[in-house]
Amino acid sequence: MDASNVIKNKPHKTQQQKTERRLSVWLMLPSMILLLIFFLTPMILTVVFSLTNLSLTGEAASSLHFIGFQNYLQMFKDPALATSIWNTIVFVLFSAVIGQCFFGFLIAFMMRGKNKTFRRIIGLIIIAAWVTPEVVVGFCWVAFLGDNGTLNMLAHNLLGMKPVAWLYTFPMVSIIIANVWRGTAFSMMVFQTALDDIPQEVEEAAVMDGATRWQLVTRITIPMVKGTIATNIMLVTLQTLGVFSLIYTMTGGGPENATSTLPVFMYKQAFVSYQLGYGTAISLVLLLIGALASLLYMKILKVKI
């Protein structure tokens, strides 16, 4: 392309660019409006409502007014909040960060280079758990862990154990296992794609240099998919922070508050105790924890997303 051509083309290009820009604005308008209506407005409303006495019934429901930071003060005085935050951290740490990521990686790693049919069948089974709606998964686990459930039947027939009320004796462990069971497929799929992208030559070269299998994994494979691990941990953490139906169907947050994570606590305050304003304030704390966790991961894993 010679210089004269470039100069000749220039004004025409800006004209075209202008048109294109205008065009893109118009084409983006519907989605902008959608975002404005369904994203920004509720977000702003949530912040506003968290400062009000918004209630479902009683005197407060008829006289909506601002009460300043009273909801937040009430929240930090409530010992149930500390319990819920602690439960949320335990639940997310064990079911998302440790459970889903670890098992997801393990399965993806073990399925590498295996027979295609084998990969498909196993993958399908694991993904089946993931595509099942949370509520259905909840009910499956309630049935599995129930007094007359499969687990108690097995324990009775094989070990002669008396039936255990698993859901109420080990509530947190039960919901963590259920969530790991459901969510591992997501991590597995993410890791599978990442592992498939590692060029074989790199690993072959390492083997040639005398690397053991363990060294291969820790020094070559994992560092090469570090970015994927970080993205995955973050996605899984945010997903797990919001898990509600699974816990609600399995234990309802009980017994007492043993499995009451922040979403369950929020639901109970908003819709069982009829305090919508208080519920929205709790939801903002949940948002804050999600944001903090994301920042933390980015710092620790030193990756940009």
Added chain:
Amino acid sequence: MKLSKWALALGIFTSVALLAGCGSGSSNSSDGVTTVKVAWRATGKGDSMYRIYSKKWIADFEKKNPKIKISLQPINASEGDYFSKLDLAMKSADTTPDIVNEDTFILPADAKAGYLEPLDSYVAKWSDWDKFTAALKKGSQGSDGKQYGIPGTTDARGIWTDLVVTKKAGLAADWAPKSWADILTAAKKIKQTQPNVIPFAMGVSTTNGESVSMQTFEQLLYGTGETLYNEKTKKWNVNSKGILATLNFINQIYNKDKTGPSLSVVMSSNYGSTIFQDRIPKNQVGMAMDGIWNTGNWSKDGAAPIANMTKVLAFNLMPTEKGQKPGYVTMAGGWSWALPKNSKNKKAAWTVMKAMNTKQLAVTRALQEGTLTVRDDAAKDPEYLKKPFIKEATQALQNAHFRPKNDLYPKVSIAIQQMVESVAAGRKSPSDAAAKYATDVKGIVGDSNTDTQK
């Protein structure tokens, strides 16, 4: 340029369509016919409301009132969720039903919230209104003394006793508890003789909502001679002996004697159907503390029919703690029909409401649901008097207590449920749970509005 014009048109069109889609175009009486939506809490298969307000009844009504159509809109939800769903629906004129079924405990709160239409001017012109039982009319008033509901049913609570089980446990055929200790002794006997039977059942899980506060906690507490709320001093009772005694009884059953249902049964939201529709018909429950309406489950067209119900079961009155006077107590509640203030069809709704509460339908409802009637004339109906256990239930009502008529009660009730659950699940000692309850109640009603009853 041409493309840009298209894009402009497309952009505007989509945006307008989006915005238009957001507004709802619900116009009702376009052809002069008003649809009246009736909402209530439906309880799964064979909900009795369909038999009371049957297709035939609706067709007959619509023939007589060609300008009105009735649409039954059941809300399928657990007891706890029903009220929040209903409140959410009543908040907006676009979603509100035109007639709603309200539990009398939440009626004062919903009235205070401004969801309900005062009915005083309506009932003034209704000749049937004099036929309703006076005490129950009062139970459907708001804390401002206005009438907000038309009573639909009322009830009484006691101890359902399985005579097959008590016989095997060596109890007399006419065994009836005179104190809480009698219940504990009988439960232990049942446990010893029949390991597969649940000796004594009472709801304790927060998932069972209001019933835990009323049928378990208050039913026991009022038997100690104390009340939840002093209507005269307007103070809520906390840190009292009666509360502790009540929690000790629950603790005794669930944790010390282990004569209650297993935690998997009792913590589940299906507790009620498990006990009353599954285990009792199989003679697997010795005693269950619950309401008279369960006869509705066990009648011929109920969810779990029991032949010879009156021979197999007894409805024992709930004794006071130590058998002190008056010997037995019951909590009484009930459901009322109300008109949401946001409804645009109040006139038509009132016409339907009157038709829904005739004497004949009052009898039908009491028979179908197993509840007690709210009309004096229906109570004298020979068909009604043949109802199983009607004598016991009527006797129980003589010592009936009603829940506090206070718009904060629904919130206090949540604190009660948490207290009861924490004790039954063995997570808190009775005294710790009572202390936590005192803190919770003070937070809800304010420090100065609590008191300790002696």
